[in-house]
Amino acid sequence: xxxxxxxxxxxxVEHLRSWNAGAVAQVVEYRGETxxxxxxxxxxxxxxxxxxxxxxxxxxxxxxxxxxxxxxxPRFELNYELVSIPRRARVRLRTSVSLQHPVIxxxxxxxxxxxxxxxxIFDLFGIQFEGHPDLRRILxxxxxxxxxxxxxxxxxxxx
Amino acid sequence: xxTVETAIGTAKTMVLNMGPQHPSTHGVLRVLLELDGENVMKxxxxxxxxxxxxxxxxxxxxxxxxxxxxxxxxYLNPLGNNLVYCMAVEKxxxxxxxxxxxxxxxxxVELQRISSHLVWLGTHALDMGAMSVxxxxxxxxxxxxxxxxxxxxxxxxxxxxxxxxxxxxxxxxWREQVKRFLDMMPARVDxxxxxxxxNRIWQGxxxxxxxxxxxxxxxxxxxxxxxxxxGVAYDVRKSFPYSSYEEFDxxxxxxxxxxxxxxxxxxxxxxxxxIKIVRxxxxxxxxxxxxxxxxxxxxxxxxxxxxxxxxxxxYHFKIFTEGFSPAPGEAYVAVxxxxxELGCFIASDGSPKPLRVHxxxxxxxxxxALPKMVEGQLIADTVACIxxxxxxxxxxxx
Numbered sequence: 001x002x003x004x005x006x007x008x009x010x011x012x013v014e015h016l017r018s019w020n021a022g023a024v025a026q027v028v029e030y031r032g033e034t035x036x037x038x039x040x041x042x043x044x045x046x047x048x049x050x051x052x053x054x055x056x057x058x059x060x061x062x063x064x065x066x067x068x069x070x071x072x073x074p075r076f077e078l079n080y081e082l083v084s085i086p087r088r089a090r091v092r093l094r095t096s097v098s099l100q101h102p103v104i105x106x107x108x109x110x111x112x113x114x115x116x117x118x119x120x121i122f123d124l125f126g127i128q129f130e131g132h133p134d135l136r137r138i139l140x141x142x143x144x145x146x147x148x149x150x151x152x153x154x155x156x157x158x159x
Numbered sequence: 160x161x162t163v164e165t166a167i168g169t170a171k172t173m174v175l176n177m178g179p180q181h182p183s184t185h186g187v188l189r190v191l192l193e194l195d196g197e198n199v200m201k202x203x204x205x206x207x208x209x210x211x212x213x214x215x216x217x218x219x220x221x222x223x224x225x226x227x228x229x230x231x232x233x234y235l236n237p238l239g240n241n242l243v244y245c246m247a248v249e250k251x252x253x254x255x256x257x258x259x260x261x262x263x264x265x266x267x268v269e270l271q272r273i274s275s276h277l278v279w280l281g282t283h284a285l286d287m288g289a290m291s292v293x294x295x296x297x298x299x300x301x302x303x304x305x306x307x308x309x310x311x312x313x314x315x316x317x318x319x320x321x322x323x324x325x326x327x328x329x330x331x332x333w334r335e336q337v338k339r340f341l342d343m344m345p346a347r348v349d350x351x352x353x354x355x356x357x358n359r360i361w362q363g364x365x366x367x368x369x370x371x372x373x374x375x376x377x378x379x380x381x382x383x384x385x386x387x388x389x390g391v392a393y394d395v396r397k398s399f400p401y402s403s404y405e406e407f408d409x410x411x412x413x414x415x416x417x418x419x420x421x422x423x424x425x426x427x428x429x430x431x432x433x434i435k436i437v438r439x440x441x442x443x444x445x446x447x448x449x450x451x452x453x454x455x456x457x458x459x460x461x462x463x464x465x466x467x468x469x470x471x472x473x474y475h476f477k478i479f480t481e482g483f484s485p486a487p488g489e490a491y492v493a494v495x496x497x498x499x500e501l502g503c504f505i506a507s508d509g510s511p512k513p514l515r516v517h518x519x520x521x522x523x524x525x526x527x528a529l530p531k532m533v534e535g536q537l538i539a540d541t542v543a544c545i546x547x548x549x550x551x552x553x554x555x556x557x
Contacts, residue, residue: 029248031251033491059377060380060517062380062382062493063491063519065515065519066515069505079489079491085236085391108548112378113381114380115527116524117380117536138206139207139557140210141207149515152219
């Protein structure tokens with residue numbers, strides 16, 4: 001099982017590299033999962049490629065989430081879980097943004113399903129998604145101040 | 160407060176606030192509807208009334224403490240939530256789970272799937288005006304909850320699935336109890352179908368309502384029965400088998416109509432498939448055998464050992480005071496919950512508490528398709544659409 005996943009991921013890496021030599025900054029393998037680290041500027045184009053290349057065919061964006069690596073910089077790590085239903089394959093795209101410039105291209109033009117996932121990240125981490133059609137808070141009330149899932153936001157008590 | 164930013168004021172449309180305390184929104188969902196007569200022009204869901212910050216709370220608990228929080232997200236599928244969380248931690252640790260425990264897990268989550276679909280069927284029929292189905296469904300669900308109570312001591316928030324296995328050995332006489340339920344259930348499903356499937360009112364309310372083509376559903380990241388009713392055979396149990404599902408014989412149920420009626424048929428068919436899986440699991444689970452993996456320092460030692468071995472006592476103390484620390488890294492695990500792909504992403508920084516826990520909850524993602532489903536339809540159809548998406552607000556808001 002593990003080998004299969006890796007073999008498939010190497011196909012994805014090759015396709016992305018042949019499309020743009022700078023598209024793959026790093027490949028992380030851990031516990032049978034493959035993470036392809038993509039430069040911030042190329043995220044949407046790489047995602048588009050993953051979806052539309054018939055050999056890759058990642059038609060479902062299963063999940064998008066953020067990890068706050070505070071106090072490291074760039075501290076926000078965005079993870080996108082891609083699924084190809086016909087090929088039964090999974091891969092994760094990752095990119096990082098910093099606190100000074102927490103802006104990233106939205107993936108809504110590629111997968112409309114990214115809409116609420118990105119709104120959730122915007123709501124709880126305060127990351128801006130450029131090109132998002134409707135970037136509003138989704139879980140918290142609109143008058144709420146701060147981004148509660150950041151590591152420097154306390155779990156209890158006032159900020 | 161969310162407002163409908165539209166061309167309101169042309170005196171033709173009105174804005175109706177549906178929820179958050181509307182009985183057919185199954186909890187506290189608020190939907191703003193812009194109406195032209197009885198036609199829905201625009202629908203804007205407003206969430207967050209049940210947001211409790213479970214993901215943030217997980218960061219302040221050790222890995223084993225967080226299990227009890229997962230029960231409370233999707234309260235119709237607590238065992239599935241336990242399973243996905245524990246599997247993600249096990250993946251981080253590189254822990255193997257004994258086969259017997261895997262089969263017990265499969266049996267429990269499939270029973271949970273039946274009970275969740277029963278609640279869905281009962282409440283959805285109630286929304287559509289058929290009261291008696293709800294009473295029958297809850298009668299059978301009670302039998303499943305009795306099984307859970309005997310296994311775990313709890314009817315609903317069981318926390319039965321633990322890191323490395325399950326909490327307790329199956330109780331005496333469990334096999335007969337589960338088999339009795341399995342023997343009774345197929346005839347009961349026939350009864351529900353006799354009440355609904357050919358019922359003219361039921362068909363009138365559901366057929367052709369809430370249609371969305373498969374490519375739109377996939378693009379919206381919809382999973383579960385909603386996607387399968389459109390003909391896309393995506394089921395995590397088949398596509399990415401986990402917990403020994405590859406050893407079980409079952410079919411992925413699909414339809415092609417992609418309307419509310421097709422979603423109903425898929426769920427009823429899934430109840431029958433789950434009965435098949437539980438029956439196989441009952442045969443696979445041996446009478447004797449381990450229910451937890453062997454991993455000192457991660458799995459709490461047995462009571463007996465604690466009283467006779469010093470190491471066991473030390474491990475017990477360490478596990479419950481500081482916990483255990485997986486190596487730095489990330490893991491994402493997905494399971495098929497009754498509502499679709501339920502995922503858990505955990506990032507570890509090498510400390511006893513997770514750096515980040517994220518749940519990909521199917522209800523939250525599936526609800527995105529609601530505006531597309533209802534726009535252009537009638538208010539009454541909105542109720543049918545919300546019902547057949549099958550949302551659990553505890554999981555939407557987390």
